[in-house]
Amino acid sequence: MSKWNLTRQTARIIRYLREPARxxxxxxxxxxxxxxxYSNPAxxxxxxxxxxxxxxxxxxxxxxxxxxxxxxSPSRAASNTxxxxxxxxxxxxxxxxxxxxxxxxxxxxAIANVGFVVGNEAVAVIDTGGSVREGEALLAAVAAKTDLxxxxxxxxxxxxxxxxxxxxxxxxxxxxxxxxxxKEAMEARFSHYLTANRxxxxxxxxxxxxxxxxxxxxxxxxxxxxxxxxxxxxxxVAHTDNDLTVFDPASGTLFAGDLVFLEHxxxxxxxxxxxxxxxxxxxxxxxxxxxxxxxxxxxxxPAALEPQRRYFDVLAEDLKAAIDSGVPxxxxxxxxxxxxxxxxxxxxxxxxxxxxxxxxELEWE
Ligand SMILES: [Zn+2]
Numbered sequence: 276m277s278k279w280n281l282t283r284q285t286a287r288i289i290r291y292l293r294e295p296a297r298x299x300x301x302x303x304x305x306x307x308x309x310x311x312x313y314s315n316p317a318x319x320x321x322x323x324x325x326x327x328x329x330x331x332x333x334x335x336x337x338x339x340x341x342x343x344x345x346x347x348s349p350s351r352a353a354s355n356t357x358x359x360x361x362x363x364x365x366x367x368x369x370x371x372x373x374x375x376x377x378x379x380x381x382x383x384x385a386i387a388n389v390g391f392v393v394g395n396e397a398v399a400v401i402d403t404g405g406s407v408r409e410g411e412a413l414l415a416a417v418a419a420k421t422d423l424x425x426x427x428x429x430x431x432x433x434x435x436x437x438x439x440x441x442x443x444x445x446x447x448x449x450x451x452x453x454x455x456x457x458k459e460a461m462e463a464r465f466s467h468y469l470t471a472n473r474x475x476x477x478x479x480x481x482x483x484x485x486x487x488x489x490x491x492x493x494x495x496x497x498x499x500x501x502x503x504x505x506x507x508x509x510x511x512v513a514h515t516d517n518d519l520t521v522f523d524p525a526s527g528t529l530f531a532g533d534l535v536f537l538e539h540x541x542x543x544x545x546x547x548x549x550x551x552x553x554x555x556x557x558x559x560x561x562x563x564x565x566x567x568x569x570x571x572x573x574x575x576x577p578a579a580l581e582p583q584r585r586y587f588d589v590l591a592e593d594l595k596a597a598i599d600s601g602v603p604x605x606x607x608x609x610x611x612x613x614x615x616x617x618x619x620x621x622x623x624x625x626x627x628x629x630x631x632x633x634x635x636e637l638e639w640e
Contacts, residue, residue, distance in 0.1 A: 358419045359385070359404075359412040362572050364564065365526035367393040367503070369420060370572040371404075371413065375539045375620045378405045378436055379475045385409045387436040388566055390530065391417055392523055394500020397426035401521050401530045401566075403440030407482040410440025427452055427498055429507065430488065431532025431568065432515045433460040434544070435468040441486035452498070453488030454509045454517035461485050492519055510534065512545045513553035514568075520557070527563035529576060537570025540619040540626060541583055547633040548640075551587050554580050586615050590630060594637050604634045 361369040370390035378384040384405020391400045391413070398417055403410040417425055428444045430453040431437055438461075441451065465485040473480060490496075498505040503525050510518040514533045521530040533542070534553055543550065562576040590612040597607035608630040616622045 357412050358415040359389075359409065361390065361416045361420070364390075364566065364573040365523075365528050368523060368526050368528050368566075369393075369416065370566050371416065372572045373404075373436065373569060375569060377475070377621075377624065378472055380477050380479055383409055384436060384439060384472075384476055384479060387434075387533075387568055388570070388572060389413055389437075389440075390566060390572075391425070392500065392503065392505060392521075392528075393421050393423060394503035396423065396501025398423050399427040399429055399498060399500055399505055399521075400425055400444065401429045402431055402437040402532070402568075403428060403444060405436040405439045406476065406479045407440055407443050408479060410443025413440060414443055425449055426500070427490075429453070429498075429505075429519065429521055429530075430457060431520070431530065431534075432518050433457055433464055434515070434533065435472060437532065437568070438486070439468075439480070439483045442482055442484045445486060450490045451486055451488045452490040452492060452496075452507065452519075454519045455491040455493040456517040457519075458487040458491065460515065460517045461487050510553055511549055513550040514541070514543070515545045518545070518553070520560075522560055522562060524561075527561070527576075528573070529557075529560055529562035529565045531557065531565050531567055533568035535565055535567040535579060536583055537567045537574055537579060538620050539569035540615075540622050540624070541586065541629070542625045543629040543632050547587060547591060547629075547636055551584075551591070554584050554587070582618065586612065586619070589615055590626075590633055591637065594630060594634050595640075598634065598638055604631065607634055 359371045361371045364370050368390065369392075370388055371385070373386040373388050374382045376382055376386055378386055386405060387402060389400075389402040389404050389409070391398050398421060400413065400417065404413060414425065425444060426448060428441065428449055428451050430441070430451070432454065444451075462485075469480060469483065492507050492509045494509055496507045498507065503523070506522040506524065508520045508522070510520065518532055518534050520532060520534060522528075523530075534550070534557060536542075541550075558577040558580055560576075564573045565576045565579045566573050567579060593611035593613075594607060597611060608627050611630040611634070612626050616626070
């Protein structure tokens, strides 16, 4: 550990001791109270010490102790952050549920489902969340469940709620895995994402940096975690032009990224027709459960595809009818898909944008 890191860690731990206790709650928001997620007994000890200020000196001595401990234990390097709450959806498969909302400082950007799979020798993290802080909390969650090292960080696509936490995983022997088009998408989008989220996220964006894939996936790839192989698939243009899914045959769990939304209205940033095609192909994956990009931590497969398939069909039919009868885009997007409004959260935030993108696409059919 470098001197710079030591200084930063000291500053962070001292800041932590002076701040009110905070933790990610089950829905991804921060809480300011005692939390059941102090799963690390050492941290509970630290927390109790800070209750009375006369123990501050003792606490600061403890800091030095923990820093030394960290420097000798790489797999516990993030143990000074709060572990993200995760649920074990299948043996060795852990998921944190993102809150169904837009990214804000209040929810810490933790709006997407993120998770990890533990093999016999290594761990693969799937998406890193909407801030470095969430990434660190996810790393702490890994450390709370296993001593095995994180060897792979897999990004399902370019959207900021899925990869703003990447920088938390930058260390030797970690491979960043993504769709072959992810790097280009990051180069094109990243600074815009930072600017666009600055007002809502503020200082939580500090430290967020583009960490592009070191292992690009152009079609299909297998990752060996020791006695457990993950199957990665790079998809043609659908939710975005860089969607990647992760299938764990050992447990029958499919991490679909944002190719599958539940509860949260899907957001279209690729191709409606492409996404409809992808849904048909996704259904053939022999999974028993899916971890959607947004929504519950897991849902039965392939039944989980149904609400989204219905929404896309309604949106496409409404738009085709509008286009065929000469309704201009400005008017069509105010009515297309409206019969689905009651079935989804964040409908008003995303439907018009989806309709606008899809109108432009379907106009050429
Ligand atoms: Zn997305």
